[in-house]
Amino acid sequence: MRLYSMAATAAALSCALTAGAAAQQSASKKSLQSQAKISQDSARVIALAKVPNGKVKGEELEREHGTVIYSYDIAVPGKSGITEVNVSAIDGHVVAVQHESAADERKEAAAEKHAKKDTTSH
Numbered sequence: 001m002r003l004y005s006m007a008a009t010a011a012a013l014s015c016a017l018t019a020g021a022a023a024q025q026s027a028s029k030k031s032l033q034s035q036a037k038i039s040q041d042s043a044r045v046i047a048l049a050k051v052p053n054g055k056v057k058g059e060e061l062e063r064e065h066g067t068v069i070y071s072y073d074i075a076v077p078g079k080s081g082i083t084e085v086n087v088s089a090i091d092g093h094v095v096a097v098q099h100e101s102a103a104d105e106r107k108e109a110a111a112e113k114h115a116k117k118d119t120t121s122h
Contacts, residue, residue: 032061035068036089043070043092047085050097057082061089069095073105081105 040059047070048054054074061070068089073082080102086095100108 029061032063032068032089036061036070038087038089038092040070043087043089044072046087046092046094047072047074050085050094051076051083053077054083064095067095 040061044056044059048056051074054076056072057075058073059070061068063069064071064086069086070089072085072087074085075082081100082105084096084098084100086097087093088095
């Protein structure tokens with residue numbers, strides 16, 4: 001009975017920590033949004049200008065290398081992989097443009113799915 005109680009306590013603590021991490025992530029996202037000086041729509045236009053005929057498959061506001069950026073995954077019909085375009089959320093300049101192969105994209109998606117599963121499994 002005592003072993004079950006310890007396991008239940010550990011599980012409850014793990015869920016509480018995960019909930020706390022989710023709340024912190026939400027607060028962090030709000031903080032990033034408050035720091036952004038350009039809109040996500042404006043950044044999307046800038047990113048799409050770098051990838052002719054591209055279509056946004058994913059977008060995210062994040063902090064990378066000390067600056068707040070919008071990150072766009074853009075696919076081009078007939079081309080494999082995606083092009084990731086990072087646009088400064090502060091002044092709208094293009095921070096980086098990088099093509100990822102289909103294999104790179106699958107690895108990244110699997111890693112993100114695993115990370116998300118770890119934070120939402122409780």
